[in-house]
Amino acid sequence: MTLQAKLDAFKADFEAGKPPYNVPHSVIETMHRATAELIASGAAGRALKAGDTAPAFTLDDPDGRPVASTDLLARGPLVVSFYRGVWCPYCNMELQALQAAVPAFEALGAGLVAISPQTAVNSRKSVRQNDLGFPILSDTHNDVAAAFGLRFAMPDYLIELYQGLKNDLPAFNGDPSWTLPMPGRFVIGQDGTILYAEENPDYTRRPEPEDMLPALRRAASVTA
Numbered sequence: 001m002t003l004q005a006k007l008d009a010f011k012a013d014f015e016a017g018k019p020p021y022n023v024p025h026s027v028i029e030t031m032h033r034a035t036a037e038l039i040a041s042g043a044a045g046r047a048l049k050a051g052d053t054a055p056a057f058t059l060d061d062p063d064g065r066p067v068a069s070t071d072l073l074a075r076g077p078l079v080v081s082f083y084r085g086v087w088c089p090y091c092n093m094e095l096q097a098l099q100a101a102v103p104a105f106e107a108l109g110a111g112l113v114a115i116s117p118q119t120a121v122n123s124r125k126s127v128r129q130n131d132l133g134f135p136i137l138s139d140t141h142n143d144v145a146a147a148f149g150l151r152f153a154m155p156d157y158l159i160e161l162y163q164g165l166k167n168d169l170p171a172f173n174g175d176p177s178w179t180l181p182m183p184g185r186f187v188i189g190q191d192g193t194i195l196y197a198e199e200n201p202d203y204t205r206r207p208e209p210e211d212m213l214p215a216l217r218r219a220a221s222v223t224a
Helices: 003-015 025-040 069-075 089-107 120-130 140-147 156-164 169-173 209-223
Strands: 058-060 066-068 078-082 111-116 136-138 151-153 179-181 184-188 194-199
Touching: 003 089, 025 156, 058 136, 066 069, 069 078, 069 111, 078 089, 089 111, 089 120, 089 209, 111 120, 120 136, 140 151, 140 179, 184 209, 194 209
Parallel strands: 078 111, 111 136
Antiparallel strands: 058 066, 078 184, 151 179, 184 194
């Protein structure tokens, strides 16, 4: 089953209110409204695209060790995936799919990192819960997400909904701003050029890991 098929199946059960979710229809309507408004805002069109230069970044891993994109790119092309946090089931399914694709990435000499605004303790939970073997980096305040054009401020009515669901993002992220990244996936060549970019204001839609392989093959042929 493809990643998107798994996401669609989860979404169907979630929105149908099947156990253990039992989510009121009003909650679903509010989430749909927020997604529709983010799509209509044109935010995705302002994110970085293939051909742009990727911003350099240095972020901490779950153990507090700084990880620099320049060091990662010195080893080979880099896959960078931005996700919302360990509290998001869609993100966890995406992380699991990326983990399954690690051998294909490594065969092409590429590395992989995932970036979210969550604190180190929640990144450790991401690694443990999803059995990950690649680095999870904490992007405090979503500053790196902003540099890639992915950060957005949540509307007040969505903040109120999250608070009602006990989804306390300021606690998850150690940041009071109530911002999130749009899910985004990038392949960066060793010269810093973005070779593949996919971002979506609909957090239930994620690209397949295999979609990045053509860009990684091109990068491998350049460095061969």
